[in-house]
Structure formats: C-alpha cells, structure tokens
Amino acid sequence: MSRYVMVIDTRRCVGCHDCVVACKTENGVPEGYSRDWIVEEAHGKYPTVQLELRSDRCNHCDNPPCVSCCPTGASHVHERGGVVLVTHDKCIGCKACLAACPYDARFIHPDGYADKCTFCIHRVEVGLDPACVSVCPTHCMHFGDIGDPQSEVSQLLNSRPHHTLIPEAGTKPCIFYLT
Amino acid sequence: MIALTELTVLRHNPLVDPTLHVWQWQIPIYLFLGGLVAGLMIIAGVRLIAIRPKQREALVCCTIGPLVGLAFLSLGMLVLFLDLSHKLFVWRLYTTFQVTSPMSWGSWILLLVYPALLGNALAHLPEAIPALANRFPVLVTWSDFILERERLVLAIGIANVLVGIALGIYTGILLGTLGARPLWNSALLGPLFLFSGLSNAAAVLHGILVVTTPDEERPAFADFLLSSLARLVKARPLDKKVAPVLAGADNSFLTIELCLLCLFLIGQSSSTGAHQQAAGLLLTGSYAAAFFVFVIGLGILLPLVLQTLELNKRIQRTLAPAMLVVFGGLALRFILVFAGQESHWFQALN
Numbered sequence: 001m002s003r004y005v006m007v008i009d010t011r012r013c014v015g016c017h018d019c020v021v022a023c024k025t026e027n028g029v030p031e032g033y034s035r036d037w038i039v040e041e042a043h044g045k046y047p048t049v050q051l052e053l054r055s056d057r058c059n060h061c062d063n064p065p066c067v068s069c070c071p072t073g074a075s076h077v078h079e080r081g082g083v084v085l086v087t088h089d090k091c092i093g094c095k096a097c098l099a100a101c102p103y104d105a106r107f108i109h110p111d112g113y114a115d116k117c118t119f120c121i122h123r124v125e126v127g128l129d130p131a132c133v134s135v136c137p138t139h140c141m142h143f144g145d146i147g148d149p150q151s152e153v154s155q156l157l158n159s160r161p162h163h164t165l166i167p168e169a170g171t172k173p174c175i176f177y178l179t
Numbered sequence: 180m181i182a183l184t185e186l187t188v189l190r191h192n193p194l195v196d197p198t199l200h201v202w203q204w205q206i207p208i209y210l211f212l213g214g215l216v217a218g219l220m221i222i223a224g225v226r227l228i229a230i231r232p233k234q235r236e237a238l239v240c241c242t243i244g245p246l247v248g249l250a251f252l253s254l255g256m257l258v259l260f261l262d263l264s265h266k267l268f269v270w271r272l273y274t275t276f277q278v279t280s281p282m283s284w285g286s287w288i289l290l291l292v293y294p295a296l297l298g299n300a301l302a303h304l305p306e307a308i309p310a311l312a313n314r315f316p317v318l319v320t321w322s323d324f325i326l327e328r329e330r331l332v333l334a335i336g337i338a339n340v341l342v343g344i345a346l347g348i349y350t351g352i353l354l355g356t357l358g359a360r361p362l363w364n365s366a367l368l369g370p371l372f373l374f375s376g377l378s379n380a381a382a383v384l385h386g387i388l389v390v391t392t393p394d395e396e397r398p399a400f401a402d403f404l405l406s407s408l409a410r411l412v413k414a415r416p417l418d419k420k421v422a423p424v425l426a427g428a429d430n431s432f433l434t435i436e437l438c439l440l441c442l443f444l445i446g447q448s449s450s451t452g453a454h455q456q457a458a459g460l461l462l463t464g465s466y467a468a469a470f471f472v473f474v475i476g477l478g479i480l481l482p483l484v485l486q487t488l489e490l491n492k493r494i495q496r497t498l499a500p501a502m503l504v505v506f507g508g509l510a511l512r513f514i515l516v517f518a519g520q521e522s523h524w525f526q527a528l529n
Contacts, residue, residue, distance in 0.1 A: 032192075032193065034192060037190035041187075042183070043184040056190075069279070069282065069357065070277060071283035073275050074271070092268045093266070095264065096357070098201045099202065099357050099360060102359035104196070104523075108194060168451065168524070
C-alpha cells in the first residue's frame, strides 16, 4: 500500500519562497493565505549558532488529529497514499481541525471551509510531482512513496539523518527534514 | 551565554497567526451555557425523582429550571451556529456520526437534551404558569399523563440526570481531546466543566428563589428589576425549603470545582515542558491576574464564604453569591478557551 511522504533537504533549502508562490498559483490560494510557508529556525549558543531553513506545510500525519476530531467526516484520509484532504461541501467551518493541528497548517478559506495543503493530489494522480516540489530551484524537495524501498524518498531517508516536527505530539508526521 | 531556539515563521494566515485565535466569544459562551443546562438537567432530574410522592408541589427546580434550560440551550446553539464559518452546511452534522469526534457526540447529545428537558418541564407546567395552561388546556392533559405514571416520571428524571452528565462532561472533553493545545490536553476538563456547570445551575436556581421569595427589606430598585421574573414564579413552601439545600449543594460543587482546578494545574505543571508553559499562562503568565481574581477569588472563594455565612444565618440571603458564581463560570470558560489557543508545542523549544 502506497504512502506518500515529502523529504526536504534543509541543507539545500535557501528560503526563496518559490514553493510558496508555486502552491498559490497552482491551487488558487487566496491572497493573504498560505498552504505552505518558510520557517527559519536558529538554535545553539553564540558563536556556534545553526540556522535551518525549511519549507513547512500540512504534515499529512499517519495519526491525524484533524481527521479524528472532524464532526462531519469532511476531513478524511484519501485512499491513495494516505493524503489528508478536506471535502469542502461537508465542512461546516467549526474550526476544530484548526485547533487540533499542532502545526497550525490549516486555515479557514474566505468561502468558509477549512483549507490546507493537498500534496497537489490532482497532479500526483496524473503522475506529476506536487507544484512546490516541481519548481524548487535547489531540488531540496522530494516526493514519493515511502512504502517502495526503491523510491528516492526511501533511499534518502535510509542514507541521511533526518527529523520530523513535534514528534512528541504523537501525530506521526509524514514530512521528513534531512539535516 | 544561554542556548536559544528561535523560530521565525514566514506565514500570516488569518485566525492562525501570530497565535491561534480561531475561537472567539461564541465558544466560551456556548461552553458556559452547555454546562449550565447540564447542571439544570441534573438538579431537575434528581429533584423530579426525589419528590415523586409530592409531585404537585414541585416548582422552581422541576419546571422553571428546565424551561430556563431550554431557553439557554437554544441560545447556546445559536451562538455555536454564529461561530460556524460554513453555516449553510450545518445540516451535515446530522448526516453522520463520527465516533472519534467529541463535536459529533455533542451534536447528537444536544438532540437528546430537548425532549428530556421538555418532558421534565411539561410535568409541572400547569402549576408553574397557570395562565399558559388556561390558554392551552392540552398542557394539563400532558401533565396529568406524565404524573399519573410513576415509571414515566422516574424515566424522565433518570434521562435528565444521565443526559445532563453527558452534556456537562462533553463541554470539557471537547477541549480536552485537542492535544495540539497543551493547556486543554487534560481529561480533568470534563469533570471540571461538569461541576462548574452544576454550581452555576445551583446558583441560578438559588438566585431565582431569592428574588421570588417575598422580602420586605429588599430595595425597591431590585424589585423593579426583577418584577417580571417574580410575577412569573412564586416560591412555594416546598421551594423555600429547597433554597438552603441548593446553597449547600452549590458550596459542595464549588469546593469540588476548586479541587479539580488544583489537580488540573498540578497535572499540567508536572507534565512536559509544553504543558508546564501552558500552566504558566494561568499561574504566572498573561492570564494569571484574571484567573486568580475572577475565577478563583470572585467566582469560587467569595461565593463560598458568602453562602456559608448565609447558611449559618450570619448574613441575609442576597443575589450576590449566585451572580458571582455565574460570573466565575463564564470567566473560567473565557480564560481557558483564550489561554488554551495561545498554548503551543513549539513554545517549549524556547
């Protein structure tokens, strides 16, 4: 069974926002809203401070709290690749999923429903990469099936140290950051 | 030199950044009214079961309580509806049952609340509001139908108690299951909101009894303000005996609520870094002053003292403790909802 994940090489990411612009263009994200964004995380003790640049979005968790709290079933796990999606005409706009997401990855679309990254499932279903992955000028983003040991994402995760975001929240996120 | 982790998130989604604020005034009011209705149901249910031999003598708890509850519940559902951002699709709540979603449980529980409260109110409606019964004689028929069947009275009482407990706990669990907000992530919020709702309900009923009991020393302006309520409800001898029971029960509920709040804060303070920082919002942070003054001081400790003095006949019975308890219950929901949205796992990195 396929399981789509994204692997992002934080050593290659330069924080150029191309992924953000591509997502907005591809998905018609309204002005003032973002399905993906850049995070700068500085940590350490001066002068040995490290800066990690990364592109963040919905983590399409294996244990998604936004799905389990949804009262109408609008938030659901897609049969293909375990992608977490929202059915717009089932969403009542109660905002429980926004409160349940530890990554603050969702927002309320101006039309009233909860919105978020879809891994560009409409592109993936026709064999293309998500828009953000396809435009990245440093090729720091990789998308694929972690269930396939020969896939690029599986091989990267086997060969490089990596981390996920807030693993202690227990959501089993499916975006991995190479360090 | 201190080691730091500094996050700069280049995103500004409305209602999400810089800190989550998706739930505004509507949700605390809905949670408050839900808890209050739960408390009214439990008290009215217990009272209905307890007074079965003297059914024709019940008034405030068994009729006005459920009637007030029906009004508050409808108001609560209205503010909940106002909070929805995709309002035209609200009917989707009732096309499915999502077993893992507390909100789905709540929406179906709310459907059970109406018939339970209505059955409880109908049992004594003709005595409570004779004018209404004269205009609609069918109310007398329904009341007689219920009161002539002791098992039905018992079933309505038990239904009110059980659905009331479910509703009261649900208002806390709704927040408690949202693990992304460390401040809310405690199962104690269920019983905390239940007992807070019970104390609010006891205070409301006690307040109604205080204003409807004839009192020559009551200031004229108070009579003017409360005259419409006093005209509708007239305390009977049985109800007058209930007043000190309600005040005593309210003291017990407030004491339990205070203990649960302490346990909740102990649990948070001894958990992960994120939970400790979340508890800090209430104990030493930006919400500490409001929490200690409005919830602990004015909402729990002061009414406890006043009601104890009233029960010992050291001071005259007034509306003050009831109003303070209700205000404290409302403040608790507002502070927990707003502080909870500010609490976050990422903060523990700093």
